[in-house]
Amino acid sequence: MTKIIVNATHKGGEGKTTNSIMLAEYSALVKGLKTLIIDMDPQANLSGRYIEMEYDPAYRGGKIPAMHPDFEVGVDSGWDGRSSIANIFYGEEVIPYPTAISNLELLPAHSHKLQEAEAVTKNEVLEKVHLQLKRFLELPDVRNSYDVIIIDTPPSKGPLTIAAIKAASHIVIPAQMEQFSIEGVYGMLQLWKQESYYRTKENQINLIGILPNQVRDIKLHKQFLNGLKMMKGVSDYVMPRVIKKRAIYTEILVEDANPKSIFDLPKNNVARLEYESACEYIMEKVYHG
Amino acid sequence: MAKKKVFQISNALTEGLEETVSAAHNYTGELRVEAIPLRKMELDPENPRDLILTFEDLYNGLDKDDKNYLRKAEEKATLITLSNSIKEQGIINPVLVYKHGDKYRLIAGERRTLASILAGKSEVQAKILDTKPEELKISLLQWMENVERRDLSLWERLKNLEKILSAFAADKGMEFNRVSPTDLGRLLGCSLPHAMNFIAVLNADDKVKALIQSNKLKNLEKAALISTIKSDGIKQNAIDACIAGATLKKLKSISTQDKIQKQTTTQLPAPSTRGRQATLVNLGTTKKIHVVRLIIDSVLGHEKLTHLKKHFTDLNWADYKSINHAFKQLLKTLEQIEAE
Known part of the structure; x- marks a missing residue:
């Protein structure tokens, strides 16, 4: 059974994208699992890490994926050579891109198309957007191709985030130990609650937990983390792992960074050990509850 | 600092x-x-x-x-x-x-x-x-939905109830007729007397049931009362009276004949002729709060007195003094009603 892990919180800058990258690379590089990473965020940052993204000539500031490496002019008629996850909302074919990391494939974002899906308000269409990703990921072709699917979401509670949650088997909520972030956690827990009401008992959505992220050695962070751990019921969902604020986590995202992945660092590197431990915890939860 | x-x-x-x-x-x-x-x-x-x-x-x-x-x-x-x-x-x-x-x-x-x-x-x-x-849950849900509804006939309610009871009995591995009023009360969230009425009607004889089905007996309390009358003659009287539109009170007085028939051995003590003529009734004393409670509840259960209930909702039942006070108040109020 393919595991579908969503990183979601509607506040920006919490570490959704970074965490999606780390989890996907851990899954592919360290665990050797066939992994697909999906970029549902119109900002398309995650996509740019793995493939070349071009500025969309038709939509200022928007990005579109570069031509697919398998595309051959003249052979593939009826295909413009680009593919993104947004295609599922337009009834178009979706073709994953290979990445430089073995076992890891990408379904990139398409800014304009995703934004259009996010802006849908009409009820009938909305329901389609909500369920479309789930339907796509339930296709036998997709299920048979991957062990793990990681989804990165936009910082919103809109249709795209809801679509990701509806498709997910597991949710991770990365959060800083700060006021607005905890409020974001609250918002995400609402979505999780709604979804758990909605699903049958056999097919539940599993909240792996809140991953304290960018934690610094300051009183505020410590006391908020402690506060969360003291809350009845909530404490079960505070991951017993913490990601500290470290320069390396952003440095590694730079285009010509070397090494490119945190998991290419020496085995005893503090940052690698820290993220590895968090990913290990998440995967352990995903596979063994 | x-x-x-x-x-x-x-x-x-x-x-x-x-x-x-x-x-x-x-x-x-x-x-x-x-x-x-x-x-x-x-x-x-x-x-x-x-x-x-x-x-x-x-x-x-x-x-x-x-x-x-x-x-x-x-x-x-x-x-x-x-x-x-x-x-x-x-x-x-x-x-x-x-x-x-x-x-x-x-x-x-x-x-x-x-x-x-x-x-x-x-x-x-x-x-x-x-x-x-499950069958039990579905029956219960439908019951909850329908229990307060006037437009459901007694027969329809009983049919529904039978389903609940057999589902409940099957669930507990007991026989249908072993379900106690307490179980039923808990199941439906209704009062014990109400549950007892249901059980009584469910155990009624075929004749009474036929009357309920044909909607000639419509009221649960009346039907329950009739179902419990042992003597056939009195039962028939009660049925006739009920169909003719007798009140519950009237039916109760008919049914007490049944009890008196049964209890011919218990004689009321002959009224005393000695001493001064009594001009008031001493209501006596008791240490047992539940007795007082029973009396007050029964009085307040009287159809003409239910409006008095509101005065007793805050009563502290653990305190003799306030119960005494309340009881006296009740007596006074009752005397006034009599006087009016």
């Missing part, structure tokens, strides 16, 4: 987080409320309510040649008020359905659904269960 800074997640946020997690745990898979198309809904053939008006009747209009035309027209008329309010503000409580193939089958909310069709709606809000609930 500067005050030490303490950072705390606010109480409101803490509460919100805790409540969310707890609610998610407690209602997993149970609370899907959605607007579902009315066209996808169907009636539960086992619903005890037996309205004969169907969805088709409302979509296509009533057929004058239908042999049930009059009854259906009547039923339709009773839905109009509800339908108007649905037009204005939609339904307040969602109906309850479960998935049955690609349709949704109604567990509760037949009238709301019919009225929504009548109001020209295309969807209705519904709580959706994924599978058909």
